[in-house]
Amino acid sequence: MSLRRLPRGALVATALVTGGLVLSGCSGFPGHTAVPARAVEDNSGHGGPPGAAAAPATPAAHPQLRRAAELQEVKEIPALGPKTLAKIPQSARQAVVVTGDAADSSSSTVLLYVRDPAKGWEPVSDPWPAHNALHGWTEEHYQGDLHSPAGVFGLTDAGGRKADPGTRLPYDHGPSFVAAGTGFDGESLAGAFDYVVAINYNHKPGTTPLDWTRPMGANRGGGVWFHVDHGGPTHGCVSLPEDRMKELLRWLDPKKDPVVAMGDASMLGE
Template identity: 60%
Template sequence: MSVRCARSASVALALAALLLTGCGHSGEGVRDAGDGPGTLADVSTDSVTDAAGGAHAGRAAPEPVRPREIPALGHATRARIPAASTQALVVTGEGADASRATAVLYTRDPVRGWLPADGPWPARNAARGWTAEHHLGDLRSPVGVFGLTDAGGRLADPGTRLPYDHRSAFTADGTGVEGEPLAGSFDYVVAVNYNRKPGTTPLDWTRPLGAERGGGIWLHVDHGGPTHGCVALPRERMRQLLRTLDPARTPVVVMGDAAALSR
């Protein structure tokens, strides 16, 4: 065989060997799996995601979504809202001695927290404002967080889930603090669980704290003037509230002047 033929045969054998390997590498010095070009060994850890799908190393993790709180309520007030409660009517007075307020209904979502569901609605409270220690005849509304478990009125049940006591005894007579007629004020009421026995008609006059601490604090229909201690809402808002409140959601009223509720 000539030298030229021998050289051609050698080149052919070398080419065949390369084709059999599947790549243009002789096999010598091949790095382990995960150590080749383009594998984890050559990629910055700033772009690596862990096996659990967690945040990339070296990058700031996203801020967790925190459930929203009811605005303008202080820590002490929030702490008084039962953990089971997912409905809260927040009545915020214009001042400690003012008789006008604003009401907003909030509902609590298990993930997003407290969200406004309705309102704001105009509201009225007692003629002399608010107090942390209500007494009979002081013409101030009690500050605090109170359950809403029982309803009633002179007019028929508008469709509430609360126990509803429908009877003529809810008739309001006479005039209010400013001389306005009280007729129709108790057409719809929701008892505020201040110094009363929950689970009874709003007309039950049991006073666990004693008669001198007052009672009979209701949400009722606005009669065009300040109240003796109750919270009054426009008629249609009372009907709407009655249809919305659900005892399964442990509804409460959070009521007081803005400064008191911010504590």
């Protein structure tokens, strides 16, 4: 099963993972607070015998209790701890959660969530298999360390060698999105950049995924994308099967300030 009744959106995916890349990442292109329910009122004076026990109040009969029940049901994303949740902007209504199998694993799982103002975060996809960097995850990423950066990052820009599949994100379509050579398991990298979404780790929002600006400095890496999976670990990106990449691109909606929360379970659970 794929997405359940998703709003029209866009999907984007990316990352640069070429065997000959010098730079980290994948691109390497230079240049609820619950409302307490009121105590049940005494029946005396309302038709019942004095001192008789009150009938149990139900949310349907008491709007205040009904509202309390609704507030108590506000949901957070189960995999995320308070530190990670605090990094998600209140304006964000879409979240991609990438959970690594382990801190040093290159395999991970992706789930999509939407935030309802009343109910909180709800999953809208089945788990999607994904790859991340060869050496797993780090909360302090540096160029060439072969780790994917853990944290919460915006998703604002997309592109690819293939034409825009219908995303709402700005989409840079061109021949420069080409991956060559082989990956860490000897697999071909051809087609890895057919569809990409820039992950805003050390990326300037509002620019093509190919933009070389590094706000944190070149030594902190960059070019970290969602991109098409090539069957093995990446240099720092997160890769998804091509059909999932297209789904992601169509689902993402810049008006909903989408973010990605990524890392292994222990990091995300902080």
